[in-house]
Amino acid sequence: MAQIEQSDGGKKKKGAQKKMHIHVDFTPMVDMNMLLITFFMLCTTMIKSQTLSIALPAPPDPNQERTQDNSETVAETKAITLIIDSERDKDGNIVTDADGNPNDVVYYYFGFEPTIDENKNVIFGGEGFKVDNTVKAEKFIGNDGSATQGIRRVLHDRNAQVLEKLESYKDQWRRGKITEEEFQNIAREVRNDSTFTTRPQVTVKATPQASWQSVISALDEMQINQISQYRIGSFTPTDSLLIVDYKRRNPAE
Amino acid sequence: MGKIKVKRKSTLIDMTAMSDVTVLLLTFFMLTSTFLQKEPTQVVTPPSVSTQKIQMSNVAQVLVATSEDDKDTPKVYLSVTGEANPDIPEDNPGAWGSENLRKEILKNAVALYMEAGGKDPGITNDDIEKFAKVATFGVPISKMHEFFSLDQTKQDEWLSDLDRADSGIPLVNYLATKELDASGNPVKTNEFQIWMRAIFNATPYDEALQTLNFKMRKTGEGIAVKADRGTSFNTVNKVLENLRTIKMNKFTVMTALKSENE
Numbered sequence: 001m002a003q004i005e006q007s008d009g010g011k012k013k014k015g016a017q018k019k020m021h022i023h024v025d026f027t028p029m030v031d032m033n034m035l036l037i038t039f040f041m042l043c044t045t046m047i048k049s050q051t052l053s054i055a056l057p058a059p060p061d062p063n064q065e066r067t068q069d070n071s072e073t074v075a076e077t078k079a080i081t082l083i084i085d086s087e088r089d090k091d092g093n094i095v096t097d098a099d100g101n102p103n104d105v106v107y108y109y110f111g112f113e114p115t116i117d118e119n120k121n122v123i124f125g126g127e128g129f130k131v132d133n134t135v136k137a138e139k140f141i142g143n144d145g146s147a148t149q150g151i152r153r154v155l156h157d158r159n160a161q162v163l164e165k166l167e168s169y170k171d172q173w174r175r176g177k178i179t180e181e182e183f184q185n186i187a188r189e190v191r192n193d194s195t196f197t198t199r200p201q202v203t204v205k206a207t208p209q210a211s212w213q214s215v216i217s218a219l220d221e222m223q224i225n226q227i228s229q230y231r232i233g234s235f236t237p238t239d240s241l242l243i244v245d246y247k248r249r250n251p252a253e
Numbered sequence: 254m255g256k257i258k259v260k261r262k263s264t265l266i267d268m269t270a271m272s273d274v275t276v277l278l279l280t281f282f283m284l285t286s287t288f289l290q291k292e293p294t295q296v297v298t299p300p301s302v303s304t305q306k307i308q309m310s311n312v313a314q315v316l317v318a319t320s321e322d323d324k325d326t327p328k329v330y331l332s333v334t335g336e337a338n339p340d341i342p343e344d345n346p347g348a349w350g351s352e353n354l355r356k357e358i359l360k361n362a363v364a365l366y367m368e369a370g371g372k373d374p375g376i377t378n379d380d381i382e383k384f385a386k387v388a389t390f391g392v393p394i395s396k397m398h399e400f401f402s403l404d405q406t407k408q409d410e411w412l413s414d415l416d417r418a419d420s421g422i423p424l425v426n427y428l429a430t431k432e433l434d435a436s437g438n439p440v441k442t443n444e445f446q447i448w449m450r451a452i453f454n455a456t457p458y459d460e461a462l463q464t465l466n467f468k469m470r471k472t473g474e475g476i477a478v479k480a481d482r483g484t485s486f487n488t489v490n491k492v493l494e495n496l497r498t499i500k501m502n503k504f505t506v507m508t509a510l511k512s513e514n515e
Contacts, residue, residue, distance in 0.1 A: 026268030033275035040282035051505035052303040053473055056497045084486075092324055094483050206486040213299035213482035215489075216508060220302050 052219065057231060076111045076131050078201045078229075080158060082151070083107040083239050084218050086211040094211055104140055104214040106151045107243055109133045116238055122245040135246045140217045151218075155225040158200045162226050165190050191228035202230040205239055290388055293330050293412040293420070294318045299482035300511035307507065308474050310337040311465040313452050314507075316389070317480040317492050320415035327488045328421030329445055330391035330412065333358060333452055335465070347456050347464040352385040354455055354465070359384045361451035366394050369428035369442055374398060391421050394444055422448060424495060445492070446499050449476075453501070473503030480506070 087095040087103040095103045111131030115123045124134045141150035148156045156163060166187055173183040193199075204218050215232075222230045296318065316330040335354035346357060359381055367373060374394050380401040384390065391412055392400045396419050400408060414420055422445045429439035456464040460471075468475030476496065480489045496504060 023265070025265075026272045030268050030271045030275055033272065033279055037275060037279050037282060040279065040286055044282065044286035049298055049307050050301065050303050050508050050510050051305045051307050051474070051477060052301050052508050053305065053503070053505050054493075055473065056493065056502040058502055059497050059500060086485075206490075208485060208487040210486045211299075211482060212480050212484045212486055212489050215486045216299040216301050216482075216506065220511075223302060 052216065054219070054232075075201065076129070077197075078199060079111055079131075079203070080155070080200050081109055081113070081203045081205065081233070082218055083205045083207065083235070083243065084210045084214045085207045085243065086209055086214050088209050092209075094213075101140075102211060102213060104211070104217065105137050106139065106218065107135055107137050107246055108151065108154065109135045109242075113238060114242060116241055120241060122242060135242050137246060137250070140214070140221070152221055152224065155200065155202070155221055155227065158198060159225050159227055161196045161198055162190055162193070166226060187226060188228075191226050199229065200227055202227055203233040204230060205233045205235050207235055207240070207243070290332065291409070292316060292389055293328075293391065294415060296479060296481040297483075298479060298507045298509045301508035302511055303508055304510070305505070307477065308468070310334055311456075311463060311468055312475055312477055313449070313465065313469070314477045314479055315492065315496075316391075317478065317484065317489055318415060318421070319481075319484055319488055322416065324485065325488055327424060327484075327492050328391070328415055329424060329492060330389050330421060331448055331452075332389040333465075336462075345457075345462075347459045347462040347466075349456070355385045356381050357455040358448075358451045361454050362394065362448055365447045365451055366428070366444070369430055369447065371395070371428060393419055393423050394447075424491060443495070445495055449496065449499055449501060469501060473501075474505055476501060476504035478504055478506045 083106070085105045085107065087105070089095055097103060111129060111133040112126075114133050114135065115126060117123055122135075125132065138151040138154055140152075142152065143149065147153075169178070169183055169186050169190075172178050173180060178186075202222060204215070204222075206215050206218075219230075221227075293316070296316065312334050314332045314334075316332070318328045318330065319326065320328065333351065333355055335349050335351040337350075346354070349357070359376070363374060363376055371394060375398050377398065380398055383401045384397075387408075389412065400411060403411070411417065412420055424443050424445050426441040426443045428442045428444070428447070430442045432440040434440050453466060453469055456466040458464065458466045458470065460467055465475050478489070478492065478496075480492075493504075496502065
């Protein structure tokens with residue numbers, strides 16, 4: 001293939017030139033191409049990164065009298081507050097378990113914020129409180145088969161009405177009866193359906209040492225559990241007292 | 254005895270076919286590849302179940318990095334991408350490619366900076382041309398001219414040296430806008446906010462063209478915040494609060510895909 005033969009038609013004429021073989025060696029060409037391919041393979045990013053949309057509350061209007069920060073009213077029976085904390089060693093590196101997952105802890109309570117007395121003791125409950133607001137802790141451990149666990153189970157149970165209703169649509173989508181787009185539209189409607197009485201309103205807070213990853217994990221849980229009402233709140237001294245109190249009540253094994 | 258003739262076989266392997274295949278492969282990789290962007294530091298984005306795709310055109314990426322010694326102060330670098338296939342380059346800024354867009358942004362930023370009380374940074378036309386070519390930038394505006402007078406390698410070194418105080422866009426509020434707050438004092442601002450405003454003002458609001466302005470104001474897809482998974486939320490939040498202050502409270506954050514069994 002790489003040689004050019006000069007045919008002389010089978011007959012030898014007098015004075016005709018000798019039959020010539022021109023052979024081009026392609027080996028260096030292949031070598032060079034291989035090098036270039038290697039270069040391009042190493043330099044390309046085949047996986048495009050994904051994005052996650054976040055909407056923070058609009059900034060306070062400077063012309064208006066500054067009202068209280070937590071002016072948004074959250075119904076006591078619906079409210080869940082998550083305080084996310086990441087364990088870090090003394091160099092500031094995140095402590096991970098054997099599988100390489102970070103040791104994030106999610107402290108949470110339902111209802112109103114527990115009150116702090118003048119001696120900095122935490123008092124749970126109170127007059128007229130309908131919901132037990134004891135601080136508990138869970139972890140991001142995802143699913144075990146089809147059963148939810150950790151913080152996901154807590155959120156899943158609270159949002160059971162929405163999730164139950166969506167389950168039948170999800171089944172239809174899996175069987176191909178409705179398209180993904182249709183399912184997403186239905187899901188959006190169901191998520192925002194205010195007739196559900198137990199639809200949770202979640203406030204996500206993070207301690208100063210909490211990692212970016214743990215906050216994203218928390219926002220993921222909102223998506224997984226179809227929770228439409230959540231916001232990122234700011235971490236207050238009360239929150240840190242709650243964590244200290246929790247650790248005192250539940251010393252690590 | 255007659256000699257046994259051993260037929261001599263040529264050891265030459267014809268490489269033409271092989272060459273054909275490699276050239277085809279090479280063409281494929283050249284056409285499909287998008288090069289890794291040169292960034293001051295490598296960050297590993299946090300995993301998330303979100304499957305929303307990253308915007309390839311008309312997007313401003315905010316890279317949040319920290320130096321080894323000071324993990325609480327965010328270092329911010331910006332990179333702006335314009336329209337991938339600019340077709341009306343002259344009269345419609347909404348359809349501008351990256352280079353034209355960046356020129357406009359730098360001019361806007363310098364104007365805003367001087368309006369807010371900053372000293373004339375002395376940026377020349379040459380600097381503007383150079384600025385249009387770089388993907389990621391992140392030095393104080395006052396050092397911009399000095400930065401672009403250096404050669405490429407020195408510029409990269411400057412940006413990647415996170416311990417340098419003048420690497421990264423300053424988030425310190427030292428400038429003052431014309432706006433007044435409730436008590437009549439001018440609202441403080443910083444260079445990061447100036448840059449974000451300059452990016453926002455560079456394009457018109459146009460839904461059909463999906464301009465950067467539209468994406469920043471309406472959907473939030475025009476801003477992509479990229480931070481390392483290990484960075485503390487406190488640090489990232491400082492940047493997010495700055496975005497919130499200038500009413501850019503809708504944005505996206507860059508994540509890596511995580512598969513989640515349901």
